[in-house]
Amino acid sequence: MSVTTDPQGTPFLPPALLALGPFAFIDVETTGMQPRDDRLTEIAILRYDRSGRVEQWSSLVNPGVPIPPDIQAMTGITPAMVKNAPPFDAVAATACSLLEGAVLVAHNARFDYGFIKHAFRRAGLRFTADVLCTVRLSRLLYPDAARHGLDQLIERHRLIGTDRHRALGDAALTAGFVAAACSERGADSVVAAIRRLLKTPSLPAQLPPHALDDLPDGPGVYVFYGVNDLPLYIGKAKHLRERVRAHFSSDHRTANDVRLSRELTRIEWFPTAGEIGALVLESRWVKSRAPLHNVALRRHARAGLLTLPPERTEPAFVPVGERHLEWDALTARDSAPPAWGPFADRAAARRWLDALAQAHRLCPRALGLEADLRARWAQGQDTGSDARSPCFSRQIGRCMGWCVGEESTEAHRERFIAAADSMRLRAWPWSGPVVLEEVDHANGRCERLVFDRWLLVEDGVHQPFDRDIYRLLVRLSERTPEAFVELPALRSTAASEELD
Ligand SMILES: [Zn+2]
Numbered sequence: 001m002s003v004t005t006d007p008q009g010t011p012f013l014p015p016a017l018l019a020l021g022p023f024a025f026i027d028v029e030t031t032g033m034q035p036r037d038d039r040l041t042e043i044a045i046l047r048y049d050r051s052g053r054v055e056q057w058s059s060l061v062n063p064g065v066p067i068p069p070d071i072q073a074m075t076g077i078t079p080a081m082v083k084n085a086p087p088f089d090a091v092a093a094t095a096c097s098l099l100e101g102a103v104l105v106a107h108n109a110r111f112d113y114g115f116i117k118h119a120f121r122r123a124g125l126r127f128t129a130d131v132l133c134t135v136r137l138s139r140l141l142y143p144d145a146a147r148h149g150l151d152q153l154i155e156r157h158r159l160i161g162t163d164r165h166r167a168l169g170d171a172a173l174t175a176g177f178v179a180a181a182c183s184e185r186g187a188d189s190v191v192a193a194i195r196r197l198l199k200t201p202s203l204p205a206q207l208p209p210h211a212l213d214d215l216p217d218g219p220g221v222y223v224f225y226g227v228n229d230l231p232l233y234i235g236k237a238k239h240l241r242e243r244v245r246a247h248f249s250s251d252h253r254t255a256n257d258v259r260l261s262r263e264l265t266r267i268e269w270f271p272t273a274g275e276i277g278a279l280v281l282e283s284r285w286v287k288s289r290a291p292l293h294n295v296a297l298r299r300h301a302r303a304g305l306l307t308l309p310p311e312r313t314e315p316a317f318v319p320v321g322e323r324h325l326e327w328d329a330l331t332a333r334d335s336a337p338p339a340w341g342p343f344a345d346r347a348a349a350r351r352w353l354d355a356l357a358q359a360h361r362l363c364p365r366a367l368g369l370e371a372d373l374r375a376r377w378a379q380g381q382d383t384g385s386d387a388r389s390p391c392f393s394r395q396i397g398r399c400m401g402w403c404v405g406e407e408s409t410e411a412h413r414e415r416f417i418a419a420a421d422s423m424r425l426r427a428w429p430w431s432g433p434v435v436l437e438e439v440d441h442a443n444g445r446c447e448r449l450v451f452d453r454w455l456l457v458e459d460g461v462h463q464p465f466d467r468d469i470y471r472l473l474v475r476l477s478e479r480t481p482e483a484f485v486e487l488p489a490l491r492s493t494a495a496s497e498e499l500d
Contacts, residue, residue: 035114081178
């Protein structure tokens, strides 16, 4: 299992290609197909440094578990062969040093990468690498070929190797394919193909390999389409390129991303001049195209504010879409009644109240957070004490005593309002509607949107409240108030220009 430097007969890779490296061609033999449950029985690495220096290493590995007979037949690796082989832990350091800083190259790279990652993890080591899959490289360079298995590659490119299905033999054949591609297609086009593949590590196989190449960096909206060209998902982004690619980057995928990439057939995107424009376009499209996997609308439907009715200590949760919510009064510049939020939903508001009570020694009973107790009161049941009993917080010294009459309702209200100030719903800073102009100087795009009291106004109609738009507008109105122009002012300017 010693490392051989510059072994005889390794495939020649041109300097233009090696400049992208180092490359570690790897192949593993295993006891099965599941990286988490099955184990390595053999590992081989063929490492090319940028200078062209080659190191070659392979080792049988004692898997510590039985090898199924069909796998033995395929790989030729029997229990007798691995009985005295080292466990992976014992060779992990060698493997690590050969893989360090290199692009991991393998045929069906996800398989080898998955196994190697789990093997390292079990050995207590973290391992990540840029991964190049030669199946995808072959598909990109030879799009007309029907099949891209290693056997087809051997036949198509007349690759010469020994020990097919053993780790070192297969790793060398994989390097042989890259070498053959360089001489057939020219090193430069292989380099270009590799660059493209490394940027999009796990683009779904059903998409063309260039699907994400032209994604712009700026803000915009993107749509994922599924079968029959039905929209699956609509998203917005401040940086389209980064955001869309993140859906497919293997390290950060969510369960939803995995499902999306399975169903995805086509991606479309629309750059906007700014972030607000992207938000507005997203919500318009989510409404009109009803994509299967969007939760944005439901999300907004549950959002709400906390208000504090006169002379009460207990805030009330009011959904922002509710009719009786007096939006104009709540956002009035002067004398707006207190309101806090918006919160994603009722549970989020409650969590915030809980934290606030703890931080400021407010009484949980006053804030309506002692739900059980109140329910028992309402039903006339014994609460185990009278109404003047201390709340739980009081008993551990975290309440200033509203529950036992030591703090007046008025004083508690005042303390609550002061403590909650950072979440207070902002008053609309202008007297009426404003125009926000977003300009993207890089591509000459410009969009004008009208807002009134934090609501988007389209064709003269106030749109439902949107938390994301609210947050962005608050931020923009503080940082760049000059970007907003009050509508009456705009009208009079236009009028005077006409007069001239
Ligand atoms: Zn209390």
